[in-house]
Amino acid sequence: MNEEFKKANESLPAEEKEQLQKYQKKGITKITQSVDQQSGEILSTETTYSSEKKRVKGTFGISDPEEIIRLTRQSKIRAINTMLAYVIDTIDWNNEFSFDKKFINSYGEHKSDRFFTDRKYLLENKYIFNKPGKKNRFTLNVNLLFRGPIYKAAELYEEQFGEEMNQDSKLELSKIKKKATKLSKEDIKKLIEDLQKML
Structure with a gap:
């Protein structure tokens, strides 16, 4: 070859x-x-x-908002192809945005019903989150897109999901699961008891 x-x-x-x-x-x-040391x-x-271009541990991948918008426009769900596309296009460097009157009016004569239905859909499915302490201000899910520095992404992740963004913890969990397959049933039971005590 x-x-x-x-x-x-x-x-x-x-x-x-x-x-x-x-x-x-x-x-x-x-x-x-x-190599066998005796026989060679x-x-x-x-x-x-x-x-050579491996992602540095603890960083997010580089994404293209225009490409994500193009993909959202192909969805058959109005909340995704209209509202989510608008959100991705208008977020600032902290993933914050608000809906302006021009966008709300673009929903037509039944704007209040359609707009609130679409916003509810995005909130329930965790595409967007309410910004705590700010009225009519929202943030885009940090896992979907984030263009700012990593420490800001970690802060936003904690705000949105209520837990620390800890890649090391996930890595350690995968290692433990791999090693646990080699344990006997008795040792697995002891491990489970020890883990329950830690909670």
Whole structure:
């Protein structure tokens, strides 16, 4: 496979080679082998690839509001294709927004019923949240989109969901679950008792 790729790459004109190299994914391929110390025989070989552009732990992925708006417009639910698209378009750097009169009037003659129904749908499904202490002010779900610094995202997460945004806790839980599969039934029962005491 690699030889075929090399031959195809060598047959390209110089300009196309440069373009291809620009867009090739860069990273590190690590090959690990287990070797028997006495006989020198290779027991197993493991290959891992890690990208150069890996997300830094504790940060959010970069997202494009215009792309999210395009996706929301494809929804058949009016609250998502109209109101959520408006929200994403108008949020500030703290994910805060309010509904202006022009947008409310765009709902037409039955605006009060439709507007409040759509807002209720977004609130109940946790797309948006009421901003505590501020009247007619809301925040967009931080898990959906956030463009500010990570410490602000953590504050907003705690405000919206009432708990700390702790990636380390989730990582540790997954490790514990993996290790718990190796325990005997008696040890699992003891572990459950110990965990219940911690609550």
